Amino acid sequence: MSTRYLESLFNPxxxxxIxxxxxxxxLGGMVLRNLMGGGYPGRLLVVNQNDYDNVHGVPCVKKVSKMEFSPDLAIICxxxxxxxxxxxxxxxAGVRTAIVMTGGMSRTHSKTGQPLMYSVREAARETGIRVLGPNTIGLMVPARSLNATYAHMGAIPGRVAFVGQSGTIASSVIDWAFARGVGFSYFLTLGDGMDIDHDDLIDYLAQDTQTRAILLHIENIPNARRFMSAVRVASRTKPVIAVKSGRVPESEWFPHDLPDGLKRSDPIYDAMLQRAGVLRVDGLGQMFDALETLTRMRPLRRETLAIMANGVGPGVLAVDxxxxxxxxxxELSKSSIENLAELLPPYWTRKNPIDLNYDASPELYGQAIKILAKDPxxxxVLxxxxxxxxxxSLQIADAVVQASKGTRLNxxxxxxxxxxxxxxxxxxxxxGLPSFFNPEKAVMAFMQHVRHQRVQRLLTETPESFTDHFADRTHTRHVVNRALRAGRYHLSNREARDLVRDYGISTIETMYxxxxxxxxxxxxxxxxxxxxxxxxEQACHPFLDLSPTQRRYKGTVQKLNSEAAIMDSCRYLxxxxxxxxxESGFLGFAVQRSYQHVGGIEFSVGITRDALFGPLVVCGAAGAQINVMTDRQIALPPLNMVLARELLRRTYMYKLLKEHxxxxxxxxxxxxxxxxxLSQIVIDIPEIKGLEISPLLFNEQxxxxxxxxxxxxxxxxxxxxxPYPRELEEWIVLPKSGxxxxxxxxxxxxxxxxxxxHELQSPESIRYRFxxxxxxxxxxDVAQMVQIDYDRxxxxxxxxPREDGEGEETLGTVRTWTDADNLQCEFAVMVHDKMKGEGLGVALMQKMIDYCRAxxxxxxxxxxLPDNRPMLQLAEHLGFEIKFNTEEEVMDLRLVLNEPEKDWQRERLGKIAH
Incomplete structure (x- = not known):
């Protein structure tokens, strides 16, 4: 991922x-007319192999080599x-960015048989130019009068960025947005995305102060890890709303092999977007409805809704x-009900939704809102x-607007x-009040706000401590390595049982x-x-679920209490x-005592692996009487207790567990x-492709x-x-105290x-740090400090250990934020006041310097701060260059960790320095 040269793309x-x-x-003529019609203020040039003097009044040359200057952006048609x-x-020729609008390159092949779009990527990598496309509609930056597209109309300036993949979808989005008064900071499509991809653009937009929200239309994600890293950063600072098309196998444009245990890829995208803090919606209409509520409403203090209308019918539709x-x-308070009863007819239902009656006046609407504003x-309120x-209707609207001002209500x-x-x-x-055409759309938009706030909350929840990140699992790895050395791609039933038991998962006593x-x-x-x-042999592989239309395979017979029943059952099995x-080799029988567990509620849990998205944790129902695929839910490791509970909550079995x-x-x-x-197992032993526990039952323990x-x-x-980078742990002994x-x-x-x-630090230490x-x-505040993306x-x-023996205490901390191009990292360090003079600050800083250099x-x-003498002395000791910044009135610290290897790196760092 890189924002290299993207400034030349967005502000050429x-x-x-061309x-x-x-x-x-x-096509090129259409783009040129849009550039000129949009009032683009920069210099324009046309390149055409025909010997034109000009095109639409713009100077024209025959070849790229004949250009009198090197443009920031080239548009290829x-x-x-x-x-x-x-x-x-x-x-x-030194051109930094290009937009390739030419289509059909994914279906046109070179002499080698490779689609021509890949030759574009190779040419870009060879020369360092950044390329948007091929097959893109182009780019709009309305605030800069830049319309470098072939779209039928321009976008109005605004604070929303749209990044799509389909040009035809993008054209309809422009039309739709214009009708709804939605303006854009940036508007573009990726097309085939041979160079510039979602993650590059999201990184740029996350840092852009003119962008308040990001809209994504996604058809495929070539690099899931880079996308995930970028969007998790962006979604912490501004709403990110996504439409993912290709939800069923028949509509997937880029189908890929599904992992074992799954029938569709769409739930994987669901899990990924939710984990990234992104609100996923089902279509473009929902996208703009969600944008209305997320950008015009305050954060929700509660997730419940009060509804009022001048009639029963609209309220009923909304409640449904x-x-x-x-x-x-x-639930309305007693005081609200009594106050409303004084204004409404005697036959009022005295509950939510509130029927104001067909003849409700502007004054009544205003009074009702003011009553609800006092209800804790x-x-x-809808x-x-x-x-x-x-x-x-206009007078009532004005009354609603006036009554809403100054209240804490959404x-x-x-x-x-x-x-x-x-x-x-x-x-x-x-x-600035969101407004919708019908009750169903209004309620959907509100619930999207609720969903977005829930996924955002998952990003900042403090999880319980459960998994032992520091346990030694070396002997468990030996079991896996031994099987692989023997050319065996599964563990035996006994080995699998021993492995999960070694991680603390209880198992049924089994005789073989x-x-x-x-x-x-x-x-x-x-x-x-x-x-x-x-x-x-085949039964040693997980996820042997058969299609619901096939006769089920029965591999277990339970509660046998006679020799005759046992012999009949063995023959049947x-x-x-x-x-x-x-074709599967017979390996024997596993025998377990009946009643070692409490039957009834059966779970199927495990790990599977996707070619694009890596390991996945799955959870759902088990049992011969149900189709396990209908309840199988997915989450991305690593998991903590908060995320695990959220995964479990999405299953139907969770409801049964709570009820029975x-x-x-x-x-x-x-x-x-x-x-x-299970999440920790697959992180510790990444050679595990699949792991299934079915069923997972319950006993007294x-x-x-x-x-x-x-x-x-x-x-x-x-x-x-x-995941947690355990290899970076290091024990030290402080020289002064030992x-x-x-x-x-x-x-x-x-x-x-x-x-x-932080709360035990002196006011002066806090001032020096913040x-x-x-x-x-x-x-x-603190959750944001500790819940980090180790990639960024x-x-x-x-x-x-605390001196009183009650757990651990934190004595110091150092952090760095690194840009998407890995050019600069900004550091902050703080040591507990009682540890001053112990050398802990030096140890922490040296650890971070070594890590960032590596x-x-x-x-x-x-x-x-200029008066922070201890930090300035530490920086001088570590070799930082120190200069006074007259604009900010702070001391700027700079330490070269590695020499820049490329011209663009030196150029970017030079601009930052000046």
Missing amino acids: ASIAV GASERADN TPPDTVAKTIKRLGE RLADLGGELA EVAN VMYAPSLTED VFTCWLGQSTVMDAREEFYRA CDDMEEVLEVFAVERRPIDITIIH MEEYKSHFP SLKPEEDIRAVSETLVT GAVAVNIAINLADKPGRPIIQ RRVIIRPVLAEDEPAHRAF FQYRKHFSRE EMVFIANA RGTVEMVGNV
């Missing part, structure tokens, strides 16, 4: 259009077989839709109006109808028998009911196995702990795994979210100790 001082002519249907050569010549989407009505149970003969409106209410909707738009005679011998010893499972898996378990909270925690453990299957792969699978301290990356679970560390005095740090940010903390970062920079 000069543009060359292939433009004055023919009406010429030439035939497919000429594009790669043109890109190479432009790059050699709210219930469908899992929303809840606000009400935070969000105000609806249906046209009537008795009242004027008010949004629905004025039903069309011709007679348009002026009222315009009034709401000017006042080679044949039916040994099973009978076990029964003779046990003399109690037993369960028998047949084991064969052999017939089942030979019928379904005739004797100990629902204990069982919910047990399943969540199992999911977190908690969750217990009955059947376990694990298969392996040659190549390790890496999560697309960087205290043993661990320096390690921060964990989300460190939030309580991190907050205590450039202001602060007495209080909220939970959200690093925090090392120094922890040691990952190739070019420079480390920081700002220090």
Whole structure:
């Protein structure tokens, strides 16, 4: 990912259009006319192999080599077989960015048989030019009068960025947005995305102060890890709303092989976008409805909704839709009901939704809103109006706007109808109140706000500490390595059981028998009911779910209490196995005592691996009577307890567990702990391709795994979210006190100790660190500090056992924020007041310097208050260059970590320095 040269793309001082002519249907000519019609203020040039003096009055040259200047941006509209050569010549001529509008390059092939679009990528990499496209509609930056597209109309200036993949979809978005008064800071499509991709643009837009929200239309994501890293950063600072098309296999433009255990790829995108803090919507209409509420409404204090209308019908429609989407009505306080009763007819229902009656006046609407504003149970109000003969819709709209001012309510409106209410909707738009055409759309938009706030909350939740990140699992790895060395891509049933038990997952006591005679011998010893499972090579692989239309494979028979029943069952299991898996080698029987567990609620949990998205944690129902695929939910590792509970909450089995378990909270925690453990297993042992526990049941001690299957792969699978980097842990001994301290990356679970560390600091230390005095740090403040993306940010903390023996305390911390191009990292460091003079600041800074240097970062920079002598002395000791910044009145610190290797790096750093 890189924002290299993107400033030249978005703010070019000069543009060359390659292939433009004055023919009406010429693509380059359309683009040139849009540039000129939009009032582009920069220098224009046309390149056309025909010997024109000018095109539409713009000077024209015959070849790229004849250009009198090197433009910041070139727009290529030439035939497919000429594009790669043109890109190479432009790059050699010093052009930094290009937009390739030529289409069909994914379906036109070179002599080698490779689609021509890949030759564009090779030419771009060879010369360093950045390329948007091929097959893109182009780019608009309305505030800079830049319309470098072939679109039928321009966009109006605004604070929303749109990044799409389809030109035809983009054209409709422009039209749609214009009609709704939505303006754009940037508007573009990626096309085939051979160079500039979603992650590059999201990185740029996340830092752009003119962009308040980002809209994404996604067809495919070529590099899931880069996308995930970029969008997680962006979604923390501004709303990101996405439409992902290709939800079913029949509509996927770029289908890929599905991982074991899944029937569709769409749930993977759902899980990824939710984990990134992105609001996913089902279409363009929902995208703009969600944009209305996310940008015009305050954060939600509550997730319940109050509804008022001048009639019963609209309120009923709204309540129905709210219930469908899992929303809840606000419960009106006794005081609100009494106050409203004084204004409404005697037959009023005295509950939410509030029927104001068909003849409701502007005064009544205003009074009702003011009553609700005093109700502590009400935070969000949907105000609806249906046209009537008795009242004027615009006057009522004005009353709603005036009554809403200065209240703590989130008010949004629905004025039903069309011709007679348009002026009222315009009034709401000017006042900044979201307004919708019908109750269903209004409620959907509100619930999208609720969903967005929920996924944002997941980014800042403080998880419970559960997984032991520091345990030694070396012997478990030996089991996997031994199997791979033997050319075996699965673990035996016994090995799989031992592996999960080693990680603390309880398993059923199991005896292994080679044949039916040994099973009978076990029964003779046990003399109690037993369960028998047949084991064969294929059964050692997870996710053997068959299609619901096929006859189910039965591999286990339960509660056998006689020799005759055991012999019949063994023969039956052999017939089942030979019928379904005739090529699979027989490995024996597994025997378990019946009643080792409590039956009933059965879960299927495990790990599977996707070629694009890496390892995935799955959770859902198990059992012979159900189709497990209908309940299988997905999450991305690494997981903590908060994320595991969220994954479990999405399953149907969660509802059964809450309703029918004797100990629902204990069982919910047990399943969540199992999911977190599975997440840790695949991080520790990335050669595991799939792992399935089915069923996971419950006994007096908690969750217990009955059947376990694990298969392996040659190549390790890496999560697309960087997990905790355990290899960076380091123990040191402080020279003065002799205290043993661990320096390690921060964990989300460190939030309580991190907050205590900040709150115990002196006011002066806080001022030196934050450039202001602060007495209080909220939970959200500290959660942002400890919940980091290890790809973009690093925090090392120094922890040691507390002197009173009650857990650990944080003694110091150093953090860096690194830009998307890995050019600069900005640092901040703070050491506990009581540790001054121990050398801990030097140790933390040196640890961070070594880390950033090893990952190739070019420079480390920081700002220090001029009177912070200890920090300035430390910086001087570590070799930082120190200069006084007269504009900011701070000391600028700079340390070269690696020499820049490329011209663009030196140029960017030179601009930053000046």
